[in-house]
Amino acid sequence: MKASFPIMAESDEQLAQRLATAAGQILRDLQASGEFADKALGKAGDARANAMLMHELRAARPDDAILSEEEKDNVIRCESSRAWIVDPLDGTREYSEGRSDWAVHVALAIDGVPTVGAVALPGLGLTLTSGSPQPLEPANVPPKMLVSRTRPAAEAVFVAEKIGAELLAMGSAGAKAMAVVRGEADIYLHTGGQYEWDNCAPAAVAMAAGLHVSRVDGSPLVYNCANPYLPDLLICRKEFAADALRLAAEYSPE
Template identity: 80%
Template sequence: MSTAETDDQLAQRLAAAAGAILLDLRARGDLEGKALGQAGDEAANAMLCREIRAARPGDALLSEEEKDNVARCARSRVWIVDPLDGTREYGEGRSDWAVHVALAIDGVAAVGAVALPGLGVTLTSASPPPLAPPNHPPKMLVSRTRPAAEALFVAERLGAELVAMGSAGAKAMAVVRGEADIYLHTGGQYEWDNCAPAAVAAAAGLHVSRADGSPLRYNNADTYLPDLLICRKELAETVLRRAREFGR
């Protein structure tokens, strides 16, 4: 591997390569459902971890599929990866799943690549697409299987159209791509679920924060992140205000 490869280039290449592995595995047709999802997770994770460790031996690594070592918290640079975000959707033959490769520097999502292999695209923080015009009425993304009550409350107050979709990465990139305007998640995630999407969304000029407006921080000893908001900046204040009203 060339030592001239930048962090952005590495993230993009590996996210795309993991996506290709997952597509090839699914195309074989000898696995399906949960078995396919597990095999895909394992294959993509093995490649990602091997390549990151070879290319950046001095950096720490946090992966959904690897045993965590909290010694990483002492490092400035940590790669945060989700080899297969949306295992259910992948196993069902859908396109709304993703591969996340991110680099957090001093707790900030600095570099990110999100591959959407089912759509044939990889979005990166280095070259995000220009923002599309807003949708009218605004479109708000929710989980296919368990839409959060807070999101439903906010959508009703905004008069937003609900769009059900699978993985966190797919939903976040739908906002980046202009297919939707708001992604509010309050059902709990982990750092690998949104580090790469947050980096890409922020680079694209979107609002990215916790559901209370506070910044997202990564490389914590506890990797659980309760909530997330990615939306168009002109909607952020209203969404945050409505979210605060929930449960009053």
């Protein structure tokens, strides 16, 4: 007689990792197909990755709320303590240009806290998760600070000058945040406007890795809000947090 074993349910961390990785593969396959190019490639990639994510999340967690960049929002989600917050393709421009600094975000916020996160970096063949945090590498000397390729925040440039940091331009928010997690950089300060789907998964992964994660005024990032606009954040090694927050507060546009 064969022994029977219980079927283990997929954890939230496992689900996030599986879906982020699978969406990344869909996007890579679409790139390789040559079916679309330029902006049409980004639009098609967003749609296909989002369709898979919505189908799988609704099947696996039917009682949870979902907030996706590519779905019409319904604020009834705010009544749920558990909300999946996803960005099927973060860094559409970079994806369409064939660069590697784009990402897929799958996160779960519980009572507003970014609790579970997976950030796939398909161009690098990596998926980083809150469930398997990797040890932080030693800080860079001089420190390295990430800014947007297209619109570097003035506050970030100011802070970098004051602490003697080297500026690194990079694409998506997820790619920048994961560069800090991976030790390629030390500080990611953003004030140019984002939404919850842009930073929930990166915040969860960064927090699990032991990094400082907050708004630029030092307050916590809160998710599953009626208005998903979340315009600024600081993700950095903890030894740089106090100076970064102080200097960002000191910045005054001329």
